């Protein structure tokens with residue numbers, strides 16, 4: 295079991311054009327900050343009911359730094375109080391614009407892993423990631439990253455692939471490398487009107503938002519990065535989609551929930567204590583109840599998994615099913631004989647086709663007891679076929 299916590303729900307100091315959280319805040323979700331009472335109940339129940347001896351807390355928003363250092367000092371105290379002999383780890387996903395010395399001293403001392411949202415160099419990042427006055431947030435983010443480096447705080451990056459950056463995969467990738475990111479997540483952006491908030495009865499007609507990717511945009515973007523990465527950086531830079539495919543090919547299962555055949559029990563809790571099956575499913579249908587009433591040993595992700603496992607015939611017969619598992623239910627916007635299929639299908643196929651010969655070579659190396667990262671030494675040859 296894993297929890298993502300949104301202690302200030304959708305409240306954010308930025309106003310990114312493509313953010314799918316902020317409009318929800320206006321529509322139907324309670325705003326405000328998590329109360330001390332809710333926080334304490336949650337921390338106690340979460341650690342107590344975890345079967346693992348390591349319990350991971352991921353703090354997210356909106357912008358979780360808006361809660362202030364004092365809130366997280368309370369978090370750490372409560373984690374100690376209710377440790378039940380288990381070890382606790384914290385990660386925080388931030389836009390980095392509010393970081394200062396006080397924050398960094400705290401994050402360093404308490405060993406928080408920091409995830410920074412950044413979409414690429416200045417002109418790319420500033421296209422959609424704007425502050426409330428409509429100005430680009432790039433300079434403030436970079437100041438935050440410099441502080442993280444000054445304090446030697448480990449950070450990774452989360453990059454949305456959108457119309458701002460899809461044509462510049464290597465510019466984005468090399469930029470992320472240059473700023474010191476060694477763990478990169480890339481998230482494909484698709485938002486529609488009307489919103490796909492049911493997953494069961496998808497809109498028969500929808501309009502894509504202006505910033506949304508075409509499926510092939512995703513495929514070419516990730517393929518170009520893969521071809522560069524496999525030759526230069528495999529083994530030193532971690533990219534979740536790629537590691538996931540490598541793990542699957544080695545029979546170890548996917549590492550990204552999008553490509554797992556099961557939505558893992560990875561829940562989200564909002565500021566008011568409401569718990570949902572997944573961060574992508576903060577819709578009334580997928581609400582499990584409020585933390586005050588819930589027994590966390592009895593919750594599950596059954597509703598969303600019913601959709602995840604209901605595959606179209608295209609998926610059932612697809613060569614890439616083991617790598618893809620039909621993708622995320624939130625992205626299943628196309629109907630095939632009445633069953634939904636991923637909007638990104640064509641993009642996934644482009645990427646998997648490029649990856650397959652390299653993945654096969656990696657498995658062959660592993661079988662010969664050679665570290666699969668040595669594929670980089672034969673990457674040029676593979677690319678010729």
Ligand code: SF4
Nearest residue numbers: 609612615618620639
């Ligand atoms: S690549 Fe397309 S058809 Fe194949 S499993 Fe994924 S979504 Fe389904």
Ligand code: SF4
Nearest residue numbers: 551552557572574622
């Ligand atoms: S709904 Fe999507 S994001 Fe949520 S666990 Fe399933 S695949 Fe992952």
